[in-house]
Amino acid sequence: MDIEKEKKLVGQAKKGNIKAFEQLVLEHEKIVYNIIYRIMDNEEDTYDLSQEAFIKAYTKINQFNEESRFSTWLYRIATNTSLDELRKRKGKETYSIDKPIIGEDNDMLPEYIDENENVEKEIIGKEKNDVIECAFKELNKNNKIILNLREIQGLSYDEISKVLGISLGTVKSRISRARQEMKNILMQDKEPYATYFRQNTIRRDKDGL
């Protein structure tokens, strides 16, 4: 959506035009849903919190000062709504952000145990996604949030700075640290990660060194 159209819709939504707000919802609902999904890790919470985030945006749209893009403001609400929920639950043990998703017996990814060097390329691609997915879920919460915004949702450093309310310098160092954590998880010599770099040319380069 171009900026002029967005401004127009925001202006109409501020006057209470639900149809205009719906246009904005349609434009952003999938990303909002995915931002929250990557924080909460389950669809049930994601559904409720995404709805809550949009309702907040609707009731507070007159507080949107239009210094940033509407999407940036909306993603900030989405992120804060999720973090507030996690804070509320802290100590109640209904949710553990540090809990690894994959258990020792690795039963979620059985196909990875039977690794076959000759599997077709698209299966490798899918498996690679599964491995990255596992590693991602092991990240600590802050690293997860910032890498999702950067790598998966493709936000710029400047946008991330506004969404998370942190300085550009902090964005830079946090993205770097999050990438290091991701690398360290993927480099572990255990399933499902042990095979990850073997499928990439860089690992072969390394072996050849």
Add this chain to the structure above:
Amino acid sequence: MDCEKYYELISLYIDDMLSASQLKELEDHIKECKQCKEEIAILQTISNDMVDLEQVDLPDDFHKELMEKIKENSTSSLKSLPTNKKWYFNMKFASAVAAVFVISVILINPFKDNSKEEALPEMANNIAQTRMIDLPGEDDLVESREEISEDAEIAAFDLGEEFQNVNHEEWTIETTDLADYQNILVDEIDKMGLKITVNQELFKEEQILDSILLELELDKDNKDYLELIIRDLEKTNTFDKVQDASSQKEELITRLVIVINRI
């Protein structure tokens, strides 16, 4: 070699965020450091693979349910006065009235003092006047005590075509005003012996009215109503000045005074 200090540069390199001098620094370094050269390749690979991660699809009913909630949210907030079945009126006018209401709460104290009850509509009206300049017909406002008694039945209320056709003119409440109101409000409510919690975190973020949201020890209906009315005020920092709605204003003020008296 201690390469950790290059990690951030490598991360920025992947995102094409390096300045010319930083780029040169990194290039010079990797000419003689194979580990960092490999680090770039590793992080680049991970980054590329993360981009390919799949987005979760929205559940089928997500959008429909959301829009239903939003529609409900925009129409239900002013229907909820306990004894009144028809409490519909123009949202913007409601916001203006909410301002009057908030200011009334500040100025009218103590609420339970019967000797002051008679003055309530007049006071509320005066306050309204100060905010809604040039409102015609203020002399016609009802001031009789009977009409604001606690037991008064609140009549069905419809602004009708006349209201919808009036000219609207912008009338703004400054947020700095609202910050002052918060302080006064807290003091006054404190004097009444009621508890109030101001969310300072929200206040810092300039969500002034959210931060005013009171933890008054009211019965649920009145509390809900107060919350809704403040939320509506928050929704519209810019209000319309109603040019020709004196009778509506009068009626609204009467209602608000009744609510205040209940509190």
